[in-house]
Amino acid sequence: MPATPGVKVAVISGGSSGIGLACAHCLLTRGYQVVLLARDMDRLQDARAGLGPDFAASVELIPTDVDDPASCQAAIETVTHRHGRIDWLITSAGIVEPGMFLDLDLAAHRAQMQTNYFGTLHLVQAAAPVMRQTGGRITLVSSGAAFLGIAGYSAYAPGKFAVRALAEILRLELEPEGIVVSVAFPPDTETPQLERERRNRPPVTRLVSEKAGVMTAKQVAEGIISRAETGAFVLTLSGPIAFLARFHSLYGPLFAWQQRRLLKRLGLQRASSG
Template sequence: MPAAPAVKVAVISGGSSGIGLACARCLLARGYQVVLLARVMDKLHSARAELGPDFAASVELIPTDVDDPASCQAAIEAVTHRYGHIDWLITSAGIVEPGMFLDLDLATHRAQMETNYFGTLHLIQAVVPVMRPMGGRITLVSSGAAFLGIVGYSAYAPSKFAVRALAEILRLELEPEGIAISVAFPPDTETPQLARERQSRPPVTRLIAEQGGTMTADQVAERIISRAEKGAFILAPSGPVAFLARCHSLYGRLFAWQQRRLLKRFGPQRASSR
């Protein structure tokens, strides 16, 4: 494999806030040139300002809609044209809209699959040809909800299950190409998205989610980055998620039983009960 260029370049989707922005902070501290991708340019400018003046010259902003493969291709081409290579892609863009299955329309299901899964896929398809000559690293961001069925996440969890499956396959297929794959499973993380999500969680979902605890975005990002650098495939930032990563098949029946008990306790979970 040819020697790596002097400037290390990382591209992060969902980079204007939350885990994506926190990952940018970690990589900037490690000497990376960071390119932040997000839909809204004003939010990207705010993100760069939040990272501070010391890193302003090391942060590039590209407005990108991950739902649109052409937008993703254009972003990757722009980065490649400027730097000639990409060392690390982190696919952190994602959305979540919880709700009971009977309350969610098809558009809600499609939107979460489009952004969480296809948004991840679009960027990876664009970046792999760039990485193949010199190798690289891709970190997919899934969720702790990707291990077990959780009441209230019939639209969100399948999209994150799909990200997990994609990562497992890419790990096998891209390893011979010199591309290291890892997949992160964050627990509830204190971000603007979590604050919005909490407002629409059905009561039973809220109770289940609270059992797993929360972490800050900086804590999650540091553990994701440090474990990926050590070559780990599964990036589980918290103890409960690490347990699920190892034991979800064994724990699944007990967890389903616990959820059935909660559903009986709360009764019908409809939109009117939120």
């Protein structure tokens, strides 16, 4: 697909479903050429079809494994060769496998850190040298779980905490290069991944997560894109997450106390039913 003069190019990982695909739709309506990255080509093709015939010519698909730095480098080189530029990078690829720490094996911890943090890092490391030539935006997708420790997310939250830290440093270092960095903290979002996650959440995680509410992928994507366009760094999309972004250090001790009470209550329930 040859470059179209004057058309901005957006690259989105996790682009075959969920928040990534919804972000693609938002940027397509803004006139971007969109490159979707995901592992499975069949799912990418289904995603492009789902965006509708009006956008088919503006959507490019590149099968990419964000866990593999060579795959990410190859994808970015392909985009650069075809379009000569990247104006917006959105790192939306992520996985979650909840579970209590004593029930999870090391493989679950490694897999989630690999995709959620290193999958983000691999793409940014490949794309940033290209983007410094023309400037642009990098938006990292973290999670509301990146502000406080939540029981049941010992394998998931550390990677999202790390994404948050990476974003804070990239913001400082890439600003002189004309690259505007932002980081999004979506709440639970109605996606195929959330459906799978809900089935595996420990009871305490389920009780805590229900309080934060749920948004659609479209709502989250519109919030991410519109707020990032203003130059905002922290992109919070719901009242509870905005509260955490501002007051997590103060709220942390109370939140931990609340979770201890829940864990104690759930422990007593297990003991009485045994």
